[in-house]
Amino acid sequence: MVAMYVSPFRRKAGILRKLIATCVKKAKSLEEIEQVYLSGVTANIAAKNLYFIIRVSAFFLEKTL
Numbered sequence: 001m002v003a004m005y006v007s008p009f010r011r012k013a014g015i016l017r018k019l020i021a022t023c024v025k026k027a028k029s030l031e032e033i034e035q036v037y038l039s040g041v042t043a044n045i046a047a048k049n050l051y052f053i054i055r056v057s058a059f060f061l062e063k064t065l
Contacts, residue, residue: 017050 006016020038027033038056040047 011046017054020050020054 004016004019006019024036027036038051040051
């Protein structure tokens with residue numbers, strides 16, 4: 001999975017949370033998967049709230065120029 005996008009009209013429906021949960025569940029079922037990498041934009045408050053809800057912790061932050 002390279003990217004996920006949810007239409008602004010559907011963002012309050014929890015679709016992205018379900019998509020991420022499904023991907024993580026599938027990854028856990030595959031022995032070949034050792035790590036899941038999730039990146040997002042820190043300025044996106046909705047995304048930051050989602051990461052908090054699904055218990056994603058920040059490993060590092062990239063600074064843009």
